[in-house]
Amino acid sequence: MxxxxxxxxxxxxxxxxxxxxxxxxxxxxxxxxxxxxxxxxxxxxxxxxxxxxxxxxxxxxxxxxxxxxxxxxxxxxxxxxxxxxxxxxxxxxxxxxxxxxxxxxxxxxxxxxxxxxxxxxxxxxxxxxxxxxxxxxxxxxxxxxxxxxxxxxxxxxxxxxxxxxxxxxxxxxxxxxxxxxxxxxYLFDNRYGTGQSVWDGINRTTNLVVAGKTVVVVGYGWCGKGVAMRAKGLGANVIVTEIDAIKAVEAYMDGFHVMPMIEAAKVGDFFVTVTGNRDVIRGEHYDVMKDGAILANAGHFDVEVNKPELEERSTSVRTVRRNIEEYQLKDGRKMYILAEGRLVNLAAGDGxxxxxxxxxxxxxxxxxxxxxxxxxxxxxxxxxxxxxxxxxxxxxxxxxxGIGIDQLTEEQRAYLDSWQEH
Missing domain, CATH: 3.40.50.1480 (Adenosylhomocysteinase-like)
Structure with a gap:
């Protein structure tokens, strides 16, 4: 063979x-x-x-x-x-x-x-x-x-x-x-795996501090939960953007700021997309972002960050560090995309x-x-x-x-299986 x-x-x-x-x-x-x-x-x-x-x-x-x-x-x-x-x-x-x-x-x-x-x-x-x-x-x-x-x-x-x-x-x-x-x-891979590996990829690629920065997590599914949780643990101020009202309430009660992407775009230092959808960061958002904003994707395909619309606003694109592309905008601002907008935890890390x-x-x-x-x-x-x-x-x-857990007794099992037991 x-x-x-x-x-x-x-x-x-x-x-x-x-x-x-x-x-x-x-x-x-x-x-x-x-x-x-x-x-x-x-x-x-x-x-x-x-x-x-x-x-x-x-x-x-x-x-x-x-x-x-x-x-x-x-x-x-x-x-x-x-x-x-x-x-x-x-x-x-x-x-x-x-x-x-x-x-x-x-x-x-x-x-x-x-x-x-x-x-x-x-x-x-x-x-x-x-x-x-x-x-x-x-x-x-x-x-x-x-x-x-x-x-x-x-x-x-x-x-x-x-x-x-x-x-x-x-x-x-x-x-x-x-x-x-x-x-x-999803409870472990999507949440704890994505949370840790995304920040591993971002940190080893940028070599920049996260503490004190504003991190915008786009999407609050299980992957987004993990990314936001780990960003908070690194000392970031975390904003979550969502289209789902229930997930938005959940993010709020988990202690994160929640706002529309157009508002979050104005204040974010790091942006991490985890939606599985396309164009969640696009032209209108680039227009209001801060100089030096860093964009990373942790969704499956490289369509969540709209690169063509960023290129349209740029005079030049160059690789300034392995897995970091710098976009020089026409108005003088610079923005950075990690790992070509592909999965940052795998393309710029070990997963x-x-x-x-x-x-x-x-x-x-x-x-x-x-x-x-x-x-x-x-x-x-x-x-x-x-x-x-x-x-x-x-x-x-x-x-x-080496961890053990309890098991139901026969009496407990019968209690749970019966509507007549009190």
Whole structure:
């Protein structure tokens, strides 16, 4: 399998593998839940004889997930889900471990798309997707590859929105498990993972102080909650902008200022977008921003910060530091976009902590097994992760931490199950 992977893969340089192996070894040591599932998969072989295609941010934690799926008997092919988050040394290490890889750091848009299609041309039985890209290509550009696909699992809010739109229109051809909507995903990955990794990316990229600055968090979903919480912990004055009245009240009661974006734009030093929508920072906002404003995106695609409208107002654009583009505006102000407006925590950092992704990728592995066992009865639909799998991951996590919890007595269970007990 290793020889086949080396011959078929498209990567930057196989000689980078030693550093990649060290990265993968490090995260493996900090992902006990996924390691426990790996042992189960090695014994059960749930994917024996099957092909699995994965599109995720291709760094060490994702690499370990690929190896866990491979340990379950699958022939694994993997590609990136963001051109700036792919790590070439990790790709090389995976190839040495027998995984076929179609990914490079920062390919041009055409090559990036071609690499994704190459991964699908292996005719997978199962997929793990990020943002719905694999599903979209299969349904729109390469329907000839649909026949083999039994189903898959989706990682992100953005991807699930796309899948539900397809499902609503009757266009979805196979079942997809909405991993992002599981408790152990959004409560921990979206909140604590995004909160920490976004500020890790911003801090290491800018080398500027956050304390005392005004941070504008655009969107107060679970990711926005995490970004705002960590900004507050760093000493920032935090403003939240929202379109949802309930989330706006929640942000207010969590102790944050809430106002329209046009007002927040006037006072922000750092802006972080976490909406999954496009153009949430745009021309009218640039017109009132302070000189030196720093803009970062933590949503899935690089459309939340409208770069064309900023370019229209600029006389020049230059890279002033790795992952920082300076826009010189016609009126003399300067603004800065981090990581080309792509995911700042991955394009300019290492992504979520390993202990957090341990739970998310455990859900991915178990969800893939679930959909493979039940794809015929599920049919073409978007379905939630079964609660028992969610709870299983949480239980494994507690056990890895050496933490025990209480259990209901028979009397307590009967009390809760009966409307007559008092």
């Amino acid at each position: 290793t020889t086949k992977a080396i011959q078929n893969s498209v990567i930057t340089d196989l000689k980078l593998a030693p550093e990649g192996h060290l990265k993968i070894d490090w995260v493996e040591a900090h992902m006990p839940v996924l390691s426990r599932i790996r042992k189960q998969f090695e014994q059960e072989q749930p994917f024996k004889g099957l092909k699995v295609a994965i599109s995720l941010h291709l760094e060490a934690k994702t690499a370990y997930l690929a190896k866990v799926v491979q340990a379950g008997g699958a022939e694994v092919t993997i590609t990136g889900s963001n051109p700036l988050s792919t790590q070439d040394d990790v790709c090389a290490a995976l190839v040495e471990d027998g995984v076929t890889v179609f990914a490079k750091y920062n390919p041009d848009p055409k090559e990036y798309k071609e690499l994704m299609i190459r991964a699908l041309e292996n005719k997978p039985d199962l997929i793990i997707d990020d943002g719905g890209d694999l599903v979209s290509i299969l349904h729109s550009e390469r329907p000839d590859l649909l026949d083999n696909v039994r189903g898959g699992a989706e990682e992100t809010t953005t991807g699930i929105l796309r899948l539900k739109a397809m499902d609503k229109e009757g266009q979805l051809k196979f079942p997809m498990v909405a991993v992002n909507d599981a408790y152990c995903k 979520h902590p390993a202990e957090i992704m341990d739970m998310t990728f455990a859900l991915q592995a178990l969800s893939l097994k679930y959909v493979n066992e039940r794809y015929k009865e599920i049919g073409a639909a978007v379905v939630n992760v079964p609660y028992e799998l969610d709870e299983q991951v949480a239980r494994y996590k507690l056990e890895s931490l």
